[in-house]
Amino acid sequence: MSGDRVMASSHREAPFVTQNPKVDATDFYMFNSYEDGRSAYVTLIANYVPLQDAYGGPNYFKMDPNALYEIHVDNSGDAQEDLTFQFRFTNTLKATDGLKVPVGDKMIAVPLQNIGPVTAADQSALNIDETYTLTVVRGNRRTGTAVNATNAANSSVIFSKPSDYIGTKSFPDYAAYVAPYVYNVNFNIPNCTTPGRVFVGQRAESFAVNLGAIFDLVHAPPAVVIGGNTLAGRMVAPSTIADKNITTLALEVPTACLVATGKTIIGGWTTASVPQARAINPKATYGLPAKEGGAWAQVSRLGNPLVNEVVIGVKDKDRFNSSEPKDDAQFLDYVTNPALPKLLEVLFGSAGVMAPTTFPRADLVAAFLTGVDTVNKDGSTGEILRLNTAIAAHKAMQNNLGAAQCFVNGVLTTANANCDPAGFPNGRRPGDDVTDIALRAMMGFLLPPASAPSGQLGFTDGVLQDASQFDATFPYLTIPHPGASGAM
Numbered sequence: 001m002s003g004d005r006v007m008a009s010s011h012r013e014a015p016f017v018t019q020n021p022k023v024d025a026t027d028f029y030m031f032n033s034y035e036d037g038r039s040a041y042v043t044l045i046a047n048y049v050p051l052q053d054a055y056g057g058p059n060y061f062k063m064d065p066n067a068l069y070e071i072h073v074d075n076s077g078d079a080q081e082d083l084t085f086q087f088r089f090t091n092t093l094k095a096t097d098g099l100k101v102p103v104g105d106k107m108i109a110v111p112l113q114n115i116g117p118v119t120a121a122d123q124s125a126l127n128i129d130e131t132y133t134l135t136v137v138r139g140n141r142r143t144g145t146a147v148n149a150t151n152a153a154n155s156s157v158i159f160s161k162p163s164d165y166i167g168t169k170s171f172p173d174y175a176a177y178v179a180p181y182v183y184n185v186n187f188n189i190p191n192c193t194t195p196g197r198v199f200v201g202q203r204a205e206s207f208a209v210n211l212g213a214i215f216d217l218v219h220a221p222p223a224v225v226i227g228g229n230t231l232a233g234r235m236v237a238p239s240t241i242a243d244k245n246i247t248t249l250a251l252e253v254p255t256a257c258l259v260a261t262g263k264t265i266i267g268g269w270t271t272a273s274v275p276q277a278r279a280i281n282p283k284a285t286y287g288l289p290a291k292e293g294g295a296w297a298q299v300s301r302l303g304n305p306l307v308n309e310v311v312i313g314v315k316d317k318d319r320f321n322s323s324e325p326k327d328d329a330q331f332l333d334y335v336t337n338p339a340l341p342k343l344l345e346v347l348f349g350s351a352g353v354m355a356p357t358t359f360p361r362a363d364l365v366a367a368f369l370t371g372v373d374t375v376n377k378d379g380s381t382g383e384i385l386r387l388n389t390a391i392a393a394h395k396a397m398q399n400n401l402g403a404a405q406c407f408v409n410g411v412l413t414t415a416n417a418n419c420d421p422a423g424f425p426n427g428r429r430p431g432d433d434v435t436d437i438a439l440r441a442m443m444g445f446l447l448p449p450a451s452a453p454s455g456q457l458g459f460t461d462g463v464l465q466d467a468s469q470f471d472a473t474f475p476y477l478t479i480p481h482p483g484a485s486g487a488m
Contacts, residue, residue, distance in 0.1 A: 228460025
């Protein structure tokens with residue numbers, strides 16, 4: 001595709017959250033684990049803090065200690081949380097006020113994150129300890145029963161987060177350094193005593209998209225935009241955010257801990273909230289740059305990918321981020337009568353691109369608001385990611401177009417050789433090419449041809465997303481890009 005490379009991410013989807021990058025959710029994944037021996041688990045991944053340049057020193061990208069990060073699970077089919085996993089962070093200077101070095105006859109605090117190489121065995125050169133707690137809430141996220149998750153090895157309620165990847169001189173072997181930060185964890189959910197796993201730390205950006213072209217009025221020739229019915233046609237451009245990092249909150253939870261008795265379908269989404277009030281400290285310190293208090297105010301929300309980016313109108317983007325799935329009737333028109341297909345028709349009508357002609361768009365309601373009948377429909381209506389845990393995970397040969405390939409001319413056809421019901425929109429795996437799937441769904445791929453004249457065209461952003469780009473073990477996302485990899 002043509003178009004300028006831009007230093008921006010589609011995840012910065014609402015005006016207000018662009019001012020609060022530490023609580024900006026970038027992606028949410030939920031899928032049956034496909035690591036060997038882990039088929040009885042579900043993996044949930046929430047990524048935050050977009051656009052992390054690996055060289056972003058000297059402070060890098062710590063999580064907000066005043067924020068509340070949450071992953072919610074609905075297992076009763078009412079678009080309300082039944083389980084919530086809450087993350088709270090603490091950043092503490094070493095030796096109370098930081099590492100120091102002798103300068104003349106004084107000991108002076110250093111301005112850097114570390115003062116020497118850091119390894120798994122020796123982390124004394126790190127200047128800041130990053131830790132977090134994980135709380136499990138049953139019922140309403142604010143009034144339900146809350147218990148601390150504990151480290152299965154020592155029963156501690158405090159977990160450590162690894163430092164961001166400053167560079168290869170500071171971290172000679174980052175993979176070995178970060179490996180111990182995958183913890184076996186007891187979630188302390190009644191009647192479910194099997195431990196799971198948790199990891200929080202920096203990872204390489206897992207989303208792939210040609211953002212410069214997409215948001216520059218889809219700046220590409222029509223032959224490229226609709227040329228994705230061949231693999232080569234989906235590999236014509238690099239991801240413009242491929243060199244960025246994000247911060248991952250990853251859980252692997254026993255499936256039995258998540259599903260309700262007699263059910264197999266769960267819904268999930270992630271949110272971040274901050275205190276309603278903030279008073280800036282005019283004499284700021286490391287531990288108290290501002291005083292924050294009051295009730296939690298939700299400022300970020302993410303279930304299905306790309307909904308707030310390309311479905312919700314600008315005037316309602318911040319409202320969507322502050323809302324709950326149970327109240328999504330207020331946004332229904334954006335799904336039943338979406339604007340994006342009409343915009344694509346205006347841009348590429350001369351090449352024969354036509355928006356679907358059937359309204360309301362029941363196909364999009366099923367994909368994003370209710371789940372697909374006989375696949376992951378759970379009885380609720382709300383914008384959440386839904387997963388049928390009874391559909392076995394695919395480890396090898398994942399179809400990066402996900403469960404969309406289970407439809408032929410708008411008809412659910414699971415006998416189709418390309419059908420992969422374990423992928424998006426039945427949950428979401430890292431390798432699901434959700435940009436191409438969403439573009440095609442918007443243009444009517446899930447509708448009969450009579451209702452969607454362009455529904456079978458190969459809409460693509462030209463950037464391929466595939467399972468081969470990720471690890472096959474928890475937390476699946478790959479180690480981050482280093483800030484420096486060699487001498488100047």
